Amino acid sequence: MFKQITSAQNKEIKWLLQLQEKSRNRRKERAFVVEGQREISLAIKGGYTPLHLYFVPELIDLQEVVKISKSNTQNPAAITEISHEVYDKIAYRGSTEGLIAVFQSRENKLEELEFETKHPLILVAEAPEKPGNIGAMLRTADAAAVDAVIIANPKTDLYNPNIIRSSVGCLFTNNIATGSTSEIIEFLKNKKIPVYAAALQASKSYHEVNFRQASAIVMGTEATGLSEEWLKNSTQNIIIPMHGEIDSINVSVACGILIFEAKRQRSLQP
Template sequence: MDIVSPQNNRVKEWAQLLEKKHRTRQHKYMIEGIHLVQEALRAGADLECIAYDGERGIPKELAGLETPLQHVEWISVSPAVIAKCTDTMTPQPVFAVVRKSSEPLQNLWSDAKGLVVVLDGVQDPGNVGTIIRSADAAGAAGVVLGAGSADVYNPKTIRSTMGSLFHLPIVEGDLETILPEAKAAGVRLVSTSLQAEHSCYSYDFTQSVWLVIGNEGKGISDATARRVDDAITIPMQGQAESLNAAMAATVLLFEAMRQRMFH
């Protein structure tokens, strides 16, 4: 199938996916570039279609990655269509439309030793994407995004995940209901605090722990703070006052991985 005109109705629907309200309404989102489409195919993501630059053909890196269960529609499009549907300065030769998957929350606390990252108002898409990538790298069970956090399906967030969003469950929800349920299931909630007594290196991360990461400037909300069980600090030797949200999350995730795997 070929689509050349940016005025085509399907193209208009794809272009709308650059805005959150349309992603929510269509229950779909867009990924751009060979690497992300590769990761989505490998992970068996629910792809509606893959659009590629007809002048350059299907990228060779994507050949043969589709599984028999996926049934993806491949569409040849013009560079003008790609330009309309992507938000990068130098458009990639391929993009895909992905149907959102809904991850049942219970899966996250059914794992007795589950390590989960909870984002409470982390607003920067780069930080959210990097935290998802670090959670994937450290073997976390999933990531929970509370209200006020950057949209995980924002193109900038997706790019920052480098494909990790296809590798682990990502749940968007209301922390006011999710956190009490997790605690009832035996999860301990941990956050960082400069005033904390315990260092992250003396804390026991081998239990079922959810790391709560707060807003870049204000930290976690008062409502969330009341639910946190333990506050820990990341010791620092130099003169920097603090780490950014993604770096702090990464340090904690890798300390948890170290304790679980290399003790």
């Protein structure tokens, strides 16, 4: 018989809500919340360890919950049955199949990044602020199967529920790390990876750049662009020519254009 929680005022549920809502709690506990079977399965496939599972028996088969719990072979995740009332309190979406999980987080250290190819394609995003943009970039990175995504000077922790939700679980499918701009530049220099900074100054059209070699495509924010440190260390600044009335596009859209141009060039490589 599993533990049952039927009140949204339960201490454990309040703990779970704090874990969802406060990055401070996620850092302290070294844990984060994922809802939905697809996102949970992607987290497990990505090597994340489930610690707790909360399920609504009317919405998901118990055997499926037990199977997910046992994916943590050394220490199966604790299973708790919750009521619809509790589920409605803690779930962001009503269509997440009655399952919510707590996972152990990672430190996402830059020095732990490993590449399986001699010519990695890397996406670097400096100080992205909007979880929706971060999620969209992670989805694009997954679709293109880039070798790594690096977040410079992050404004929010990666395990923010809004990032997990907007990335549709692609936070877990990407090879991802965080660090300061200085640390990342040093890392790329040590790996001899050219830097292509999306910037207006001294730029070439992205079509004119050779992305067949190892490449780090670096994106700034829509509001302020890239910091001077990136511009000083750029191998070549690149630009997407604008043909309409406005002079910029959404950063996640720009990211998709540049990454898939690199993939197009690589597909033509003998």
